[in-house]
Amino acid sequence: MSANSSNAETTDSSVTLFARAVGGVLGYSLWAMVAVFVVPAFLILGINQALKITGVLPGGIVAMDTALATLSLFAAQFILGFGVLMLLPKLIQKMSWKNLAKLLGVFRWPRLSDIGLALLAFVAYFVSTAIVQALLIEFMPGYNVDEVQNVGFSTGIVGVELILAGIALVILAPVFEELIFRGYLFGSIRKYVPFWLTALVVSVLFGLAHGQVNVGVDVFVLSIFMCTVRERTGTVWPTILMHMIKNGLAFYLLFVNPELVQSLMG
Numbered sequence: 001m002s003a004n005s006s007n008a009e010t011t012d013s014s015v016t017l018f019a020r021a022v023g024g025v026l027g028y029s030l031w032a033m034v035a036v037f038v039v040p041a042f043l044i045l046g047i048n049q050a051l052k053i054t055g056v057l058p059g060g061i062v063a064m065d066t067a068l069a070t071l072s073l074f075a076a077q078f079i080l081g082f083g084v085l086m087l088l089p090k091l092i093q094k095m096s097w098k099n100l101a102k103l104l105g106v107f108r109w110p111r112l113s114d115i116g117l118a119l120l121a122f123v124a125y126f127v128s129t130a131i132v133q134a135l136l137i138e139f140m141p142g143y144n145v146d147e148v149q150n151v152g153f154s155t156g157i158v159g160v161e162l163i164l165a166g167i168a169l170v171i172l173a174p175v176f177e178e179l180i181f182r183g184y185l186f187g188s189i190r191k192y193v194p195f196w197l198t199a200l201v202v203s204v205l206f207g208l209a210h211g212q213v214n215v216g217v218d219v220f221v222l223s224i225f226m227c228t229v230r231e232r233t234g235t236v237w238p239t240i241l242m243h244m245i246k247n248g249l250a251f252y253l254l255f256v257n258p259e260l261v262q263s264l265m266g
Helices: 003-054 067-092 097-104 112-139 159-190 195-209 213-233 237-256 258-265
Strands: none
Touching (some): 067 159, 097 159, 112 213, 159 195, 159 213, 159 237, 237 258
């Protein structure tokens, strides 16, 4: 075999690997976004139209201004989106349950060490996002770090409605979002590209999914740390805990003790 022939084969191999990497990153990212956002959106639109047409609720889903209704929509969106997402590895790729568990990062039970790692990573995230937000305030005119995120629940709720909102925001959202982003998406993309690129893609998509600049920046930084923990442990248990801590603090400040936020800002 000549040197030219060997070089040509090496070049072809590099091009093939690059094409596979690009295809894998784009393909899995697109599939995740379609499964998690587009499919549930059509479900909600369908339910909305059915309620209007049948006259059960003439105002549609918008008129369902209760925490139970919002929690139900949360659950339906997460369960349907995650279910559709799993069709690819389980049915199309015929992945075994063992390999699927590894892909999602749930191949083992949580450990005490996961708690310590999650707490350390959360502290590092908290300091980092404070620095990033301060820099954006300083160098990006018009950046509004105090814009409140719309989480789907009305502030001022109490009693059972407050509990239902807590279940949706502090339990359901962290579990399903971690299984989707740091689980399925991270595990799928990581097979094609290095860790740093995997973390960047997953974190950008996670930030965009929150649909708000200041929140997107914050969760992007959070995701970088969670992806690092996922890479180190191979599981999503510590990232779920980090996500629960993050959402739990936000829930407390938004719904349980909003006066504290006002006093700090005032």
